[in-house]
Amino acid sequence: xxxxxxxxxxxxxxxxxxxxxxxxxxxxxxxxxxxxxxxxxxxxxxxxxxxxxxxxxxxxxxxxxxxxxxxxxxxxxxxxxxxxxxxxxxxxxxxxxxxxxxxxxxxxxxxxxxxxxxxxxxxxxxxxxxxxxxxxxxxxxxxxxxxxxxxxxxxxxxxxxxxxxxxxxxxxxxxxxxxxxxxxxxxxxxxxxxxxxxxxxxxx
Amino acid sequence: xxxxxxxxxxxxxxxxxxxxxxxxxxxxxxxxxxxxxxxxxxxxxxxxxxxxxxxxxxxxxxxxxxxxxxxxxxxxxxxxxxxxxxxxxxxxxxxxxxxxxxxxxxxxxxxxxxxxxxxxxxxxxxxxxxxxxxxxxxxxxxxxxxxxxxxxxxxxxxxxxxxxxxxxxxxxxxxxxxxxxxxxxxxxxxxxxxxxxxxxxxxxxxxxxxxxxxxxxxxxxxxxxxxxxxxxxxxxxxxxxxxxxxxxxxxxxxxxxxxxxxxxxxxxxxxxxxxxxxxxxxxxxxxxxxxxxxxxxxxxxxxxxxxxxxxxxxxxxxxxxxxxxxxxxxxxxxxxxxxxxxxxxxxxxxxxxxxxxxxxxxxxxxxxxxxxxxxxxxxxxxxxxxxxxxxxxxxxxxxxxxxxxxxxxx
Numbered sequence: 001x002x003x004x005x006x007x008x009x010x011x012x013x014x015x016x017x018x019x020x021x022x023x024x025x026x027x028x029x030x031x032x033x034x035x036x037x038x039x040x041x042x043x044x045x046x047x048x049x050x051x052x053x054x055x056x057x058x059x060x061x062x063x064x065x066x067x068x069x070x071x072x073x074x075x076x077x078x079x080x081x082x083x084x085x086x087x088x089x090x091x092x093x094x095x096x097x098x099x100x101x102x103x104x105x106x107x108x109x110x111x112x113x114x115x116x117x118x119x120x121x122x123x124x125x126x127x128x129x130x131x132x133x134x135x136x137x138x139x140x141x142x143x144x145x146x147x148x149x150x151x152x153x154x155x156x157x158x159x160x161x162x163x164x165x166x167x168x169x170x171x172x173x174x175x176x177x178x179x180x181x182x183x184x185x186x187x188x189x190x191x192x193x194x195x196x197x198x199x200x201x202x203x204x
Numbered sequence: 205x206x207x208x209x210x211x212x213x214x215x216x217x218x219x220x221x222x223x224x225x226x227x228x229x230x231x232x233x234x235x236x237x238x239x240x241x242x243x244x245x246x247x248x249x250x251x252x253x254x255x256x257x258x259x260x261x262x263x264x265x266x267x268x269x270x271x272x273x274x275x276x277x278x279x280x281x282x283x284x285x286x287x288x289x290x291x292x293x294x295x296x297x298x299x300x301x302x303x304x305x306x307x308x309x310x311x312x313x314x315x316x317x318x319x320x321x322x323x324x325x326x327x328x329x330x331x332x333x334x335x336x337x338x339x340x341x342x343x344x345x346x347x348x349x350x351x352x353x354x355x356x357x358x359x360x361x362x363x364x365x366x367x368x369x370x371x372x373x374x375x376x377x378x379x380x381x382x383x384x385x386x387x388x389x390x391x392x393x394x395x396x397x398x399x400x401x402x403x404x405x406x407x408x409x410x411x412x413x414x415x416x417x418x419x420x421x422x423x424x425x426x427x428x429x430x431x432x433x434x435x436x437x438x439x440x441x442x443x444x445x446x447x448x449x450x451x452x453x454x455x456x457x458x459x460x461x462x463x464x465x466x467x468x469x470x471x472x473x474x475x476x477x478x479x480x481x482x483x484x485x486x487x488x489x490x491x492x493x494x495x496x497x498x499x500x501x502x503x504x505x506x507x508x509x510x511x512x513x514x515x516x517x518x519x520x521x522x523x524x525x526x527x528x529x530x531x532x533x534x535x536x537x538x539x540x541x542x543x544x545x546x547x548x549x550x551x552x553x554x555x556x557x558x559x560x561x562x563x564x565x566x567x568x569x570x571x572x573x574x575x576x577x578x579x580x581x582x583x584x585x586x587x588x589x590x591x592x593x594x595x596x597x598x599x600x601x602x603x604x605x606x607x608x609x610x611x612x613x614x
Contacts, residue, residue: 093494093497094493094494094497095497097494097497097498097499097530098497098498108466108469110462125531126498126530126531127531128527128530128531130523130524130527131473133494133523133526133527133530134520134523134527135477136490136494137487137490137491137494137519137522137523137526138477138482138487138490138519138523139482139486139490140482140486141482141486141489141490
């Protein structure tokens, strides 16, 4: 790693931030920005073509978000992914760690710090920003059991109770029971509201 | 709360707004069953009195069964009242027609069996009271109906005195209950209406509080951003002026502007997160989930009395140490422990380190790293506690102890 430059791919849908960050990173002697992508699909395609060492991925992108890109890339190439975000929604750090993301930092960090994180991650370490970790630790606990989350997850695209029941090998009555418990716990009236709430909080 | 995009900052925790709560539902069933119970009492009293007055078993049974049917027929009207839309004119004639006809039929039956005018009118009068009338109309109606019933009572009294109906002894209670039923019903429904109004007020009050909280946060953010933007604008203007004449001073101003940007960001973050706090138990559980998501087998051991531990001290400690474990990676196991040991709160986090020294030692980040454990020690000292760090062969442990505060000691 010491002689060769670290090859970095940047994906961010905000052009100004992307080009500014790329320019600042190019100023670092040991970092080479080899691709700039404006959305997740493009990032996956470019990364698979160019095989960068590090993918610097914005969390909020149209289409595939940063974590989804990292998830896909993990299966195909060996690049390590660093997620950058303006505002980490609850649950997203857990999702990112589960997707094998090696770094997670807020957008507000200076380019010098981003470069240091890139070096650290390229050297095989993991970097989680303290601010993001603090947010993740002070998240509300999810009041739902795993089973209840399964029911919500399987029904999130409007599947019927019978379909959910079949997928989980449960009786439809049991599924209905789970749903009514979920509604009571979350203080909402419909399953759709419960799904929205769970998604927003990063539970499913 | 629903549909918040990733663009918005953390919303302050607002009061939970529940729609009609369980207590209200229970009160409804209480009110409805009280009304039906009055009706049943009325039917029973009629039957008993008329049987006393010499009514034969067959007609008495008919009066009784008819009465039960009549009571049942008022249930749909009651339910319609419960679920009314709030539009006074929206009386659902389709749901109401059958009960009203049943009431008329029962009135005619009761009159034909007893010869009492009161019994002809009361069933219909009661059914009409249950409809969703505008308040003034209901008021006039109940007064009118009660007056009418009292008149019929007097009319019937003449018949009783004349001896055509032989129920002299039971006549007073029958009349009283019959004439009082509409008033009782209207009072119950009125009570129900009051309760609903109170419940709505409760819900809107909670919403209002949440909205006010948001408004005040919005104002704070606006003030804060406005102030910092102004400062930054000035600093940039100064930079522009100085750029040619004194590049060093210009650079100084530029750096100052960057510091201002950072301050603004931090201030906004502090505002957004000032409402966020979770119990230590939850924080530990979150830590465990994160570590597990990162592929570290994490366990938490939380003492039964750990809820008394000061969150202001241990919250940051848990965050800092968990972040450290996450960051150094490499490890496979981690244990977090929070418990009370005698007069001390004791938090311990341990993780195994790679047996081989972490090959390329990760370069510490410029500003933020390194301050972590020192910061913990300082924070612990402020409350009379201590931090102990044990670097074992294969294990790294941080132990934070804080004395139990006087007021929670007992």
